[in-house]
Amino acid sequence: MRDLSAGPRVLLKRLRELMAEPLEPQERLDRIVRQIANNMVAEVCSCYVLRSDGVLELYATEGLNKDAVHLAQLKMGQGLVGTIAASAQPLNLSDAQAHPAFRYLPETGEEIYHSFLGVPILRAGRSLGVLVVQNKAQRNYREDEVEALETTAMVLAEMIATGELKKLTRPGLELDLTRPVSIEGDSYSEGIGLGHVVLHEPRIVVTNLLNEDADKEIRKLVEAIGSLRLSIDDMLSRREISMEGEHREVLETYRMFAHDQGWVRRMEEAIRNGLTAEAAVEKVQSDTKARMMRLTDPYLRERMHDFDDLANRLLRQLTGFSSQSMAEGLPTDAIIFARAMGAAELLDYPRGNVRGLVLEDGAVTSHIVIVAKAMGIAVVGQAAGAVALAENGDTAIIDGDDGKVHVRPVADLVKAYEEKVRLRARRQEQFRALRDVEPVTRDGKRIKLQMNAGLLVDLPQLSESGAEGIGLFRTELQFMISSTMPKADEQENFYRSVLKQAEGRPVTFRTLDIGGDKVLPYFRGHEEENPALGWRAIRLSLDRPGLLRTQLRALLKAAAGAELKMMLPMVTEVLEIRAVRELMQKEVQHLSKFGHQLPKKLQFGAMLEVPALLWQLDALMNEVDFVSVGSNDLFQFTMAVDRGNARVADRFDVLGKPFLRILRDIVRAGERNNTPVTLCGEIAGRPLSAMALMGIGFRSISMSPTAIGPIKAMLLALDVDRLAAGLNAALDDDAGLVSPRDLLVQFANDHEIPV
Numbered sequence: 001m002r003d004l005s006a007g008p009r010v011l012l013k014r015l016r017e018l019m020a021e022p023l024e025p026q027e028r029l030d031r032i033v034r035q036i037a038n039n040m041v042a043e044v045c046s047c048y049v050l051r052s053d054g055v056l057e058l059y060a061t062e063g064l065n066k067d068a069v070h071l072a073q074l075k076m077g078q079g080l081v082g083t084i085a086a087s088a089q090p091l092n093l094s095d096a097q098a099h100p101a102f103r104y105l106p107e108t109g110e111e112i113y114h115s116f117l118g119v120p121i122l123r124a125g126r127s128l129g130v131l132v133v134q135n136k137a138q139r140n141y142r143e144d145e146v147e148a149l150e151t152t153a154m155v156l157a158e159m160i161a162t163g164e165l166k167k168l169t170r171p172g173l174e175l176d177l178t179r180p181v182s183i184e185g186d187s188y189s190e191g192i193g194l195g196h197v198v199l200h201e202p203r204i205v206v207t208n209l210l211n212e213d214a215d216k217e218i219r220k221l222v223e224a225i226g227s228l229r230l231s232i233d234d235m236l237s238r239r240e241i242s243m244e245g246e247h248r249e250v251l252e253t254y255r256m257f258a259h260d261q262g263w264v265r266r267m268e269e270a271i272r273n274g275l276t277a278e279a280a281v282e283k284v285q286s287d288t289k290a291r292m293m294r295l296t297d298p299y300l301r302e303r304m305h306d307f308d309d310l311a312n313r314l315l316r317q318l319t320g321f322s323s324q325s326m327a328e329g330l331p332t333d334a335i336i337f338a339r340a341m342g343a344a345e346l347l348d349y350p351r352g353n354v355r356g357l358v359l360e361d362g363a364v365t366s367h368i369v370i371v372a373k374a375m376g377i378a379v380v381g382q383a384a385g386a387v388a389l390a391e392n393g394d395t396a397i398i399d400g401d402d403g404k405v406h407v408r409p410v411a412d413l414v415k416a417y418e419e420k421v422r423l424r425a426r427r428q429e430q431f432r433a434l435r436d437v438e439p440v441t442r443d444g445k446r447i448k449l450q451m452n453a454g455l456l457v458d459l460p461q462l463s464e465s466g467a468e469g470i471g472l473f474r475t476e477l478q479f480m481i482s483s484t485m486p487k488a489d490e491q492e493n494f495y496r497s498v499l500k501q502a503e504g505r506p507v508t509f510r511t512l513d514i515g516g517d518k519v520l521p522y523f524r525g526h527e528e529e530n531p532a533l534g535w536r537a538i539r540l541s542l543d544r545p546g547l548l549r550t551q552l553r554a555l556l557k558a559a560a561g562a563e564l565k566m567m568l569p570m571v572t573e574v575l576e577i578r579a580v581r582e583l584m585q586k587e588v589q590h591l592s593k594f595g596h597q598l599p600k601k602l603q604f605g606a607m608l609e610v611p612a613l614l615w616q617l618d619a620l621m622n623e624v625d626f627v628s629v630g631s632n633d634l635f636q637f638t639m640a641v642d643r644g645n646a647r648v649a650d651r652f653d654v655l656g657k658p659f660l661r662i663l664r665d666i667v668r669a670g671e672r673n674n675t676p677v678t679l680c681g682e683i684a685g686r687p688l689s690a691m692a693l694m695g696i697g698f699r700s701i702s703m704s705p706t707a708i709g710p711i712k713a714m715l716l717a718l719d720v721d722r723l724a725a726g727l728n729a730a731l732d733d734d735a736g737l738v739s740p741r742d743l744l745v746q747f748a749n750d751h752e753i754p755v
């Protein structure tokens with residue numbers, strides 16, 4: 001047999017010529033396998049392509065029975081070819097028939113060939129097919145021959161990926177690359193979007209595969225790696241790194257990979273075998289990815305993502321790709337796929353173009369999710385493997401209601417979802433029609449419906465939803481999406497724009513609620529074992545009075561001449577409120593001393609989120625102008641269940657007796673003390689629980705703006721006094737077995753209340 005190591009360059013040169021010729025796809029493929037067989041002095045060369053039904057079909061052969069083309073097939077995992085595709089690993093055998101996986105296909109006439117070398121045709125670590133050479137004589141193929149065949153397989157991967165082979169596919173069948181996939185994730189933000197995939201970290205499609213001058217390509221590679229290393233060092237030396245979702249640990253891993261000599265050597269070898277620098281990066285990336293995908297250790301799998309990201313960066317460097325050109329080509333119905341992403345990066349996309357966001361990582365309380373929700377974008381998180389399974393421009397459906405993502409969906413599914421979207425739109429239309437209807441219950445009780453907000457992007461929703469005002473403005477969001485601590489004048493300007501855009505409707509600003517799960521990248525406290533019970537919200541503000549005073553001053557100045565409504569998060573003792581009031585007084589004095597105009601009225605409130613306050617209700621009500629129940633935290637602390645931990649968060653019922661009784665006690669304390677009480681947690685936005693709140697006496701609630709319509713529809717059909725009678729009796733009955741939830745559902749059914 002001829003020495004193959006001299007061969008790959010010659011072979012690739014021939015393949016390049018073949019790719020450029022105006023040939024029909026079958027003819028091109030036939031010539032390619034003939035060329036490979038000749039060059040490798042193999043009696044057989046065959047190409048199998050993976051179909052969407054998981055079958056590997058023989059697409060071309062030199063040496064086997066030609067009649068078997070498009071007939072011979074093996075399932076994924078079946079026979080030698082199926083094993084290679086399933087494992088994404090080459091098989092190099094001197095006696096193929098002796099291998100336990102060998103499967104005899106009589107139509108091919110392959111029984112006379114003993115030695116067998118097969119490699120996967122890979123793209124982004126996924127098997128698209130298998131390329132095989134066979135010889136009669138028993139022999140072992142050398143390492144460099146394996147490498148040469150792998151390099152050649154890249155050319156076929158390109159042919160499959162560009163869709164050229166689609167024309168050879170029998171009607172009714174599809175290639176695997178176009179296979180529809182569904183990914184199960186978690187629902188982070190409701191909504192349904194049909195559109196096209198946009199990879200946030202775009203994968204470069206390498207089209208320039210074969211080099212003319214290996215030395216030149218190696219120089220290009222070395223140069224690009226040099227700048228890549230520098231850019232990583234540079235990012236590591238910056239303080240605000242975690243804003244980009246690029247935490248120090250990840251960057252350290254990047255640095256380690258970027259200096260890995262084995263990686264560089266493998267890429268250089270691929271270039272010597274005839275690939276361009278960028279094709280070499282892609283080949284090694286694909287091989288490595290295929291190998292690492294099988295790892296079960298979650299830590300190592302995570303590192304695979306890091307490696308993949310790094311290789312993508314290198315590819316972008318080599319091809320001079322710019323995100324500018326990407327933004328220009330952004331589809332108007334983009335569904336963004338990202339492994340992880342910073343909130344600021346999402347705001348960089350033109351808002352009208354984004355229909356959904358798919359994250360492989362993320363948590364429902366992460367700030368990107370908060371921002372996406374504020375923008376009304378559907379979000380699915382924890383969508384494992386989504387980025388690798390999708391290609392830029394693929395059709396996709398995001399189902400934020402059920403936490404599902406469908407990539408390249410079949411026509412029937414698209415139709416079903418289009419119908420769903422139409423239904424939603426019709427419902428939205430009905431809710432919109434209620435926008436200017438006064439929220440009065442059937443028995444004539446006027447209910448105050450406000451919305452929660454935290455960013456300027458929320459503000460247009462005020463008039464769109466028909467909310468009376470903002471019952472909770474989470475001021476920490478501005479801090480969370482900023483890469484440095486917002487300065488005093490930035491805060492002031494921000495609050496001023498909020499008030500301006502609210503056009504006279506009341507806005508309740510909550511002072512900074514950071515700590516716990518709300519982390520500021522530039523403000524790191526100590527690692528805490530129990531952050532929810534840790535140094536957060538008002539505790540942190542009182543320990544850092546400078547921070548709080550800056551905010552108070554910004555609020556006072558922004559509301560000059562108007563009414564300022566503000567409240568404090570996570571109060572545990574009434575004394576804490578007094579301490580903030582004193583700081584506030586100092587700020588007021590300071591501002592008047594320097595001739596600043598002050599707000600014409602100040603309303604000072606507290607959030608009720610910590611159960612300890614339940615035993616200080618009268619003292620609390622005497623101390624403040626209003627109380628707002630933060631039911632998310634109050635429930636978490638009352639039931640001792642972490643609100644962000646899916647395993648326990650839904651374990652106990654918010655509509656169970658204990659919690660409803662607590663809420664009712666708060667309302668009664670408000671009535672006793674003549675102190676307005678409102679509630680701004682998530683339960684305010686769900687019709688059934690909002691109905692329960694009305695039943696126990698709430699007359700004011702604040703929720704996400706999209707909930708205003710459904711809640712109003714519920715109220716218009718509700719007879720509160722009637723519900724109150726039944727619900728209060730059930731809550732007072734210690735021995736009673738009827739769950740309040742069942743009672744509420746029954747009541748809604750009996751009275752045709754939309755919940």
Ligand code: PEP
Nearest residue numbers: 630631632633680681682
């Ligand atoms: C709450 O705890 O209910 C609340 C409204 O505050 P946040 O969700 O911001 O903690």
Ligand code: MG
Nearest residue numbers: 609630632633
């Ligand atoms: Mg809270």
